[in-house]
Amino acid sequence: MVRGTDSSGTMRAVHVIEHGGPGVLRMVELPVPEPAAGEVRVKVAAISLNHLDIWVRRGMPGVEIPMPHIPGCDGTGTIDALGEGVGPEVTVGMRVLIEPGFTTADGPEVQAGMDHLAPDYGIRGEHAPGLAAEYVCLPEQYVTPLPEGLDLIDTAAVPLVFLTAWGMLHTRAKIQAGETVLVLGAASGVGSAGIQIAKAHGCRVITTAGSPEKRALGVELGAHDALDHRDDAWPKELKALTGGQGADVVFEHIGPATWDGAMRSLRRGGRLVTCGGTTGPKVSITLPHLFMKNQSVLGSTMGPRSAFVDILQGMANGLFRPVVHSVLPIERIADAHQMLEGREVVGKLVLTF
Structure with a gap:
């Protein structure tokens, strides 16, 4: 009944x-x-x-x-x-x-x-x-x-963007407090969620966006710095911000338009995690750079449904929006x-x- x-x-x-x-x-x-x-x-x-x-x-x-x-x-x-x-x-x-x-x-x-x-x-x-x-x-x-x-x-x-970002950062990349996390696309749904989740975990967040307004949003959400990913020099700027080291974790979801710069921004032993490609499905990897630097490229789809309790509580506490x-x-x-x-x-x- x-x-x-x-x-x-x-x-x-x-x-x-x-x-x-x-x-x-x-x-x-x-x-x-x-x-x-x-x-x-x-x-x-x-x-x-x-x-x-x-x-x-x-x-x-x-x-x-x-x-x-x-x-x-x-x-x-x-x-x-x-x-x-x-x-x-x-x-x-x-x-x-x-x-x-x-x-x-x-x-x-x-x-x-x-x-x-x-x-x-x-x-x-x-x-x-x-x-x-x-x-x-x-x-x-x-x-x-x-x-x-x-x-x-x-x-x-x-639901979708916060669960995806949670799965990328916590489940796959296993971020640690104090690490530097590069989040591509600050103004996207998944990018804006990624900034907040990494920031809440005690990471230093650097983000990218294609306009001053979108970069300002990234900083407002918790990023320490915001770069213009339409400027070919942005990977060099990121290296300068990290003392020449690069990011511990790169949060990628854009694909071909940002992929090469994302890989150049990854430090030795770093992890790049991706959930998709809004600018296309195919990218290239220079294998010697990958294995000589002991880097990891991780695929990620969604995240564990148990994360919703933490996500919603984070919203209620004003940690996420x-x-x-x-x-x-x-x-x-x-x-x-x-x-x-x-x-x-x-x-x-x-x-x-």
């Missing part, structure tokens, strides 16, 4: 009807879903846009997405109905963050607290229908209660895609119902 609000009627949702430009996004009316046993239904307050949404809409080689498809991997909302068997700690009216990742089996990675490494790990909005709908149903373990004082709208900008460029109604999702593709965005775009 479902407990909570009556679900009769329809809801607004976004459909990607085929791969292509922003024009393939459609607002549609769908039946309100019913939670199955062990599931909760969330009335979605807001979602935020990520580069993943762009890639899903355009189409990715080797990734088949059934159409029509509901996009969106980040979201917040209020639980409004409970399926049979949901635990007593989850209640109607609870304000929650909706976790972007999920698994379908309780394998060894899940049991070890490293669910994002499970072979069946998926991301909502890519491997399953996403959160761009007024109501969504999902297993109860994939909602995290919001601490008092956190806003549903701003918090919608948190999402950077929200603007808040738009869901009906303007095509405009939001165009803004993100046009590099007009500082931080995250949030869309509300």
Whole structure:
């Protein structure tokens, strides 16, 4: 038996009807879903846009997405109905963050607290229908209660980028207090999260951005210095700032546009960690530089869902904050895609119902 609000009627949702430009996004009316046993239904307050949404809409080689498809991997909302068997700690009216990742089996990675490494790990909005709908149903373990004082709208900008940055810095690079961390792209969602996480761990943070305004944001978020990565001399400037040593950790997610400079900025024995490439998928590595300097290049995807407790508590304590460029109604999702593709965005775009 479902407990909570009556679900009769329809809801607004976004459909990607085929791969292509922003024009393939459609607002549609769908039946309100019913939670199955062990599931909760969330009335979605807001979602935020990520580069993943762009890639899903355009189409990715080797990734088949059934159409029509509901996009969106980040979201917040209020639980409004409970399926049979949901635990007593989850209640109607609870304000929650909706976790972007999920698994379908309780394998060894899940049991070890490293669910994002499970072979069946998926991301909502890519491997399953996403959160761009007024109501969504999902297993109860994939909602995290919001601490008092956190806003549903701003918090919608948190899940994917903060979890990704946490996984890059803590899980893969294993940053240590006192290390120098170079964060590429201060004004991006994942870059702005990376600055704050490294700073909170006691690291010296140096960041890069392509405009004075974006570099100022990086410093405001906690970076000690901010460099212009459109200036070819920026790796030399970083070396000068570190006494000729370079960075202990380089936080890379841009790809070809910054890769060579990122590798030149890495100190002997340093670690470069990357979660993607917004400027393209292919880069080159000069192998003698890599092995002669005992450097490491680490790939990273998402992060352990257990990190959400620390991330949200850090927000509640004022240690972390999402950077929200603007808040738009869901009906303007095509405009939001165009803004993100046009590099007009500082931080995250949030869309509300």
